[in-house]
Amino acid sequence: MKFTVPFTLLIIISLSAFSQSFTISGKITDEHNKAIPFASIYIKNTTKGTSANSEGEYGLQLKPGTYDVQYKAVGYQQQNRKIELNKNQSVNIVLQTETYQLSDVVVKAGGEDPAYAIIRKAIKKRKSHLNEVDAYTCEVYIKGLQKLLAAPKKFLGFDVQKATREMGLDSNRRGIVYLSESESKYSFMKPDKVHEELISSKVSGSNQAFSYNRASDIQVNFYENIQNWGGLSLRPLVSPIADNAMFYYNYKYIGFTTENGETVDKIKVIPKRGYDACFQGYIYILENSWRIYGLDFFITKKQNINFVDTLKVSEQFIQVNQQAWMPSSVKFEFTGGLLSFKVGGYFISVYKDYDLNPKFDKKEFKEVMRVTKESNKKDSAYWANERPVPLTEEEKTDYTKKAVLAKKRESKQYLDSLDKVNNKFSLLNLTYQSYRHVNRYDHEYYNLDAIFPSIRFNTVQGFNLNYGASFSKQIDSTTNKYLVVGAKAGYGFSNHKLTGSIYAGVPAGSYNLGFNAGSEIVDLNNHTPVSPLINSVYSLFERQNYEKLYQKQYVSVSASKRITGGWMASGYAEWADRKSLANSSNYSFFNPGNRDYTSNNPFTPTFDSPLFADNQSFKVTLRTTYDFSDKYETYPTGRRYLPSKYPTIGLTYTKGIKGVLGSDVDYDLLAADISKSNINAGVFGQTSFFVGAGKFLNNNSIFYPDYKQFTGNQILFSGTGINSFLLLNYYTYSTYTKYIEGHLEQNFSGFFLNKIPLLRKLKLQEIVDINYLSTPTLKNYTELGVGVQYLGFRLMYGKSFNSGSNTNSAIRIGVSF
Template sequence: MKQFLLLIFILSAYCSYAGGVRGVVRNEKGEPLPYSTIYVKETGSGTTTNDQAYYEINLDPGNYQLIFQFVGYASLTKEVIVEEGFVDLDVKLESQVIMLRDIEVRAGKEDPAYTIMRKAIAKSKFHTQQIDKYTAKVYMKGTGKLKDYPFLMKGQIKKAGIDPDRVFITESVSEVEYIRPNTYNEKVISIYTTGDNRNTMPNPYINGSFYEPELAKCVSPLSPKAFSYYKFRYEGTYQDQGVEVSKIRVIPRSKGDNVFRGVINIVEDYWSIYSLNLHVTKFGVDFHIKQVYKPIEEGVWLPVTHKFHVEGKVLGFEFEGDYLATVNNYEVQVNPDLDMQIEVIDEKVEEELAEKLQEQVQDEDEKEIQEILTSGKEVTRKQLKKVLKAYEKDELRESDNADILTNRTFEIDSNAYSHDSLYWAKIRPVPLNKGEKRGYDILDSLNQVREREENGDTLRNTKRKGVHFQDLVLGNRYDLGDKAYLKIRSPFLGFNYNTVEGFNLDYKLTYSKTFNKKSWLSVSPLLRYAFARKKLSGTLRTHYGFGDNDSRNNLILTAGRYVNQFNRDNPIHPYINTFMSLFAERNYMKIYEQDFVNLAYEKNWNEEVRLKLNSELSRRRQLHNNTDFTIFDWSGKYFTSNTPVSLELANTSFPENNALLLGGEIEYKPFIKYAIYNDKKIAINDSSPIFAVSYKKGISSVFNSEVDYDLLEVSYKDQYKLGIRGLLDVYLKAGIFLNSKKMYFTDYKHFLGGRTPFTTLDPVGSFRLLDYYAYSTNDQYFAGNANYQFRQLLVTRIPIVRLSGVRENFFVNYLANDVSSNYTELGYGINYIFRVFRLELVTAFKEGKYEDWGVRVGIASNLGSIF
């Protein structure tokens, strides 16, 4: 009874002090306007209505001005006095009265949208440099819902406790800080979620800006190259909150991924964003973005609300989600060098004035142009671009972190999960809808069940202890304290077939232990049983890592008996070889056995330079076919000997021999860029070309080694963006055997060929039709691969195909050595089928004459570069 009375007292006290403003926002027809923006002028805070157009703002007693906004409607300012309790304030917004400028638009005349956008684009770099620092508090809410899923996944979906009608929701409040040019710090101070209360990560605040040339690898309408991607249409100008705003329709020149469509509103004279309502499609998933900006300082417009809606279908899973962020308590430090008003002149429209301004500074340097800027005079777009570029270059020159593109910290306060529902009811700026409330109700019931299970209070406790038989068969991972774990890989993942071993089974365990932040140890025993040979083999791999993250050292010792492909780069995946052998009677994979000890050392001096050293002592022996079993026995005998066929070496069989091999490689990325996350430096892929030099030596007469050769190889790999549509990948490799006195076929240089219709190899650096060993060599060689990805070519001219994310490729592969006869492959491919696959048609030539053709299916190229 005492506890009950205390609860009543707390609730009554809370209710007596709770107050603010609440209501519904509608249009003149009485229709609700969901996600309308409400800005409280006195507190500098922004919020939105929910999906039912209802809002509720907690405010202390006092007088307030509330500004209501919705894209396409005139903003409305309401004054309200808050005392005790809530003030009910329903609002009706009128459609925006848009006036066309007094501009004559006729055939041959340019749409006035273009001069507006030219000025806004010219000013975009100014806006990114305008603020030295800001801090703010951000409320974020992310919701998601699984709408449909494949029928075959129904059991697993239910087992995971996922209800298609259930809304998953996460709320958080963060303190954010931005420091020019690229530092973002975020501290999450409270979290409320329908996931595991301690393990669900909150949504981070999205700091991407439409003033940047790209946003999530999509071309911004304010990018310097926007006119190559977009057409713009002027739809009128309106007065709102004391400024003049122009409404511009953004129209992609070619519909497809990575281009926006919709409306962007530009503040005249400031040429900043007032609001935007844009869509973009990435791989068939549609993103709808709404942002509303406010003048936080004179001439400084920053977003106060973000609304993202995403929906799509991936591999049969249909989903939708929403991300909402409201920003308040802005504190801004303006860059004193750019604390000015600038009147931008468009050379294409105001020709005489632009020519006059250009004459004034045509012999001046950037410093004097800067003086003109600070004086507040007019400048042309070209002058503004020139001085901002020089300004940015000077800052980069003085900076010690010119190669850092972003520096972000993300921290969760230790008390973030401890706040109760009363706390959230008070601070939540956007009321929950019915679906979100139901999601939280389900969370509460699930958490209660989970707590009872953990405390052993239920009739059925599903937690198991120890290793069970099904884990030995299906695999599992066991945490052994905070810094160690044991992982059992399912033997089914290592179950394969080849004509040498028949069916074979790999069974692998991994024990890993972290000693501290700078060192860890991993031990992995592996057993392999070959049923046709009735032979057990295996290896033991020990990996010790030590050093800082950006200068990591890896020492790897592996020993045992195992089988290898003649090409140690493994051109044929065991799964594909299993399928081809059992169903097509083709045994392309050729293997041999070795007893070996291998010691490798890898050192990252930094992300620019990487060193690899390798030494191996082995006893190698040839293997022969032991079975011709196949599920489909085709007419004729298609299985071949386990001895590869080579044009250079008449007989590739070899006697049992010893080999001592030493090798090293230096990899250099001279222009690598980085992102820093929580003080961890992370290299950005494809930000630099990769140069590599490797050397391999076969040493004779040491430990009875019977090989004597020297191989030197150099390589170059890079990716280029060409024009507005193209992505070119290039991989060049050349090598020479400086000495080949004593070699076996296992020591020859082999190339990544392809004879199966399926491939798992990197499409840049591999061949599609090349025989695996016919062109192997112990002389000099050159291999080149070029893969050009088109945004629009043949089938991608169809909008629905392009919008699904499909791309087309044209590629050339070339091999030159003493036996290859200038082997060349020309191919056409369709990329990102169902988002992850590629289909290719390839033709091969020798000395320019037709040789062969084929169809290949593989994993999409450039898959990592699209996100």
């Protein structure tokens, strides 16, 4: 069929009009003309809607037509407006504070508040509401904002004024430090499978960064008995409608109102004990169905939360079909501070376009998150058209101002000028701090160690210098892979031995390759259980030389790769020429108690005798681990595999091969292990464990450095790794036959101490450790440790149970960051 030109133009014009969209916008206030922040706006009987911003302003883009628009906010009477949309319209809304009527219920003196009957019904229906939706998809918009509210000009020598000025904050060091928006397609399938695809991402102050906003991170579900909020609170928070909620909460009936023909009961939730991991605030329950209609909760420092002083969470629900209600918006607001710094901000997520009957292939959920390189390339016109929550004037200004800064920061001229300032070299500064020369534009980095921290002391070398330098360069920007090369040089001022080594790390496709060669003086225990710095302090001030050393000249190569999913494999081969060493220095600053240094042989502490004959070794180690996880996140830089909820199992085989390059060793060691950290134990905190066992299949020719070593501890300061002991000797219980070791740690996360006045304010976590080791020469050695932890600091009391000298007790201090 042939169209005439006028008829073709008519069709084009008609199609254009049909595809045109208009915007309803305005401001939502209360009866006192105060803005109602983050109110919800939805089209009746749909899941299409938006949210107002923090100043009550909203905007909703729609096709031409007639719409029933619902405006609502928790604690306010809902308003409905019928709007005929054929042009952009401004519709300001005033929401009246909701008046909740009391039911005709007579409460006798000492009688139960009506709220309890409602909550019991909600608890009874909790499981059915939790499981009523088998799968769904939706679109999620998230906006996150964090502001610095107060800060000192300087902090511990750091120029805060300069740093905040470079970040675009005002002269009083106040302003937005993080502003980001994102749009995601979110998919869920019972019981816990999720997939999220980042559709668009915008970060103020960077044209290259991707938003940290994740729909899965901001999701809450109060139909679950407990809320696990990661680093914010080590203790899980109890839902006000959990199965055991009556043990934790008191309830007060405020009244009821009617919305959309439904009766909504407002109930105040109050923790029975102020310091329990519980919420305070209001929950709104729909009668008859006994589901959550909305909630407005908060928690404070009393709940032992980290980083913030107060956290508010608000959630509103929308009816998607006759059987299901889903979240329409979730908002987190927070304020907090540390020392002289104060921060505040919010995250809000808006949900729309629910599909409760999607068709999924389970394989889709192997990928939990997808972020494509195109997602942060959307321009301002796209965001002006798609953004459901309008920007405030402050947010508009921040985007505009920081866009100029971002363009400047990403230019070669700016990066070179910044490097020129920061790359200034000072020999005086190098004595106490490392030097880093940076070429940001070409992604090249040169590092020189600080001189003074490189000086150590041990009784084998005396004072010694172990100085290093390295170079790294990004060789693949898409996968963020780096080439790393470095060298170290050492000298012992007492034994006059010169040492040196070189190393390199090279990514090659899916492999990570390593190369090392040189001459080093190293710990007899390959776990290096006592650091050279700590040993220096104990030697010079206490005249206790715990570290025992030997010399090796060596060449080694390594390779590792991911086979698939949670299956990893690595290989390591080393040739080494090894020599026993003796003490060469008797120096110390002090000598409390007229102590004598012990020899460098841990088995003959009163006289130096060679621990092993000089030898050469060639060994090959193969290791594989599997953590039962095939889930991953995809980023422009590549995949990041996620840990499994199941334990990780490992298998290691080491072969000492005689005759190769003069090797004197001949042994086979087969070992297996299983471990898992931070297993959620509900209100009882987190559990971690490690179990390992091994056997030398043959030990025809073996020397002490080839023995199976353990991470012991003999000093006040200890490690905090799960597979370390509190009291075990560093060297004397190594084995060349067989072994089994086990470690169990329970972090109660304040379950007990939070119930004790005054102590609860310290936010201490109770720690219980049980460690076990058995070898043919050390049978059933057991340790029990109890203590407390605050952030990365740990104080423990440990006691060992065995026989004779193996029975011991001591205080231990652990530090980890």
